[in-house]
Structures are given as C-alpha cells and as structure tokens.
Amino acid sequence: MLLKLCCVILLIIQRDTESTRVIGECRTVVQGEDVDLSCRLIETTEDLEQITWQKSTAEETQNHNFMLINPNGVTTFLASNGLSGRVQFIGNPSENLGSIRITAVRLLDEGTFKCIFSVFPSGTYTTEIPLTVLVPPVVSVTVDVPPVTGENEVVLATCVAAGAKPQA
Numbered sequence: 005m006l007l008k009l010c011c012v013i014l015l016i017i018q019r020d021t022e023s024t025r026v027i028g029e030c031r032t033v034v035q036g037e038d039v040d041l042s043c044r045l046i047e048t049t050e051d052l053e054q055i056t057w058q059k060s061t062a063e064e065t066q067n068h069n070f071m072l073i074n075p076n077g078v079t080t081f082l083a084s085n086g087l088s089g090r091v092q093f094i095g096n097p098s099e100n101l102g103s104i105r106i107t108a109v110r111l112l113d114e115g116t117f118k119c120i121f122s123v124f125p126s127g128t129y130t131t132e133i134p135l136t137v138l139v140p141p142v143v144s145v146t147v148d149v150p151p152v153t154g155e156n157e158v159v160l161a162t163c164v165a166a167g168a169k170p171q172a
Contacts, residue, residue, distance in 0.1 A: 026120075044100055
C-alpha cells in the first residue's frame with residue numbers, strides 16, 4: 005500500500021513538473037556596453053528556494069558560481085569572475101524572474117552563463133545563456149601632407165583599417 009502511494013505521489017510531481025523550465029536567450033553585446041541576461045522559471049507554483057548564477061568560458065570550462073539570490077531578493081556574490089562591481093540583480097524572485105545586468109562589458113566576460121532555479125520539492129531547473137562580446141574594429145587615420153608649392157594645395161587624408169595595407 006505504501007509503495008502504491010509513493011508511486012502515485014511521484015507521478016503527480018512528475019506530471020506537474022514536465023512543463024516547468026527556465027527560459028533565457030543567447031546575447032551578443034559590443035565591448036563597453038551594458039547587457040541584460042534574462043532568465044525566468046515558468047509553469048510552476050512551487051516554492052523558490054534560490055537562484056544561482058554560474059559562468060564558464062572556453063578556457064575555464066568548469067562552471068563557477070558567482071551569485072546567489074534568495075527568495076526575498078537578497079543577493080550574495082561568491083566570486084567575481086572578473087565581474088566584481090559590474091553585476092546587479094534586476095529580476096524579481098516573486099515573479100520567478102532571475103535576470104542580471106552586466107555593465108561595461110569586457111572581452112573576458114564572454115562565455116556561457118547558467119541561471120539555476122532551485123524549487124521545492126522538485127529540485128533544480130537550468131538554462132544556459134551564451135554571451136558573445138564583439139570588439140569594434142580599430143581604425144587608424146594617417147594624414148599625407150604634400151610639399152607646399154602653392155596657395156591652393158589640398159591635404160589628403162587616408163583611413164586604413166588595422167592590419168590593412170594602404171593603397172599607393
């Protein structure tokens with residue numbers, strides 16, 4: 005009898021959590037700008053225990069926790085991952101919104117961010133949010149000044165992209 009009761013309870017929990025998921029999206033940002041990384045837990049009425057943010061990069065493939073958010077919105081920073089002082093929680097735990105903002109994005113911020121919602125009783129739900137950082141091209145300007153031979157001389161300016169060869 006106890007075994008049957010346990011099976012029924014597990015089936016109810018499984019049915020209720022099948023559509024529960026965390027949604028987020030890939031982001032691309034230009035270096036120096038701010039970016040919002042949005043994540044939201046949907047299709048659940050379970051109690052939120054915690055939201056955890058992690059980051060990994062191509063060089064450091066292991067996920068590292070850098071921020072915890074309690075159900076009351078209190079945030080705890082665990083490790084900077086180079087994000088110290090530039091990350092703020094902009095979500096709302098009561099709406100299962102766990103979004104963060106990174107200000108003055110750096111090239112080293114590029115990587116995969118994980119947003120993890122821990123709920124009771126079913127456990128954790130996760131989404132990965134890849135962040136791509138674009139670096140604007142460096143353009144240098146050179147000015148060619150011809151020798152002065154008369155009053156109506158023209159100064160020519162040439163723009164050369166970094167790494168390109170000027171045309172003769």
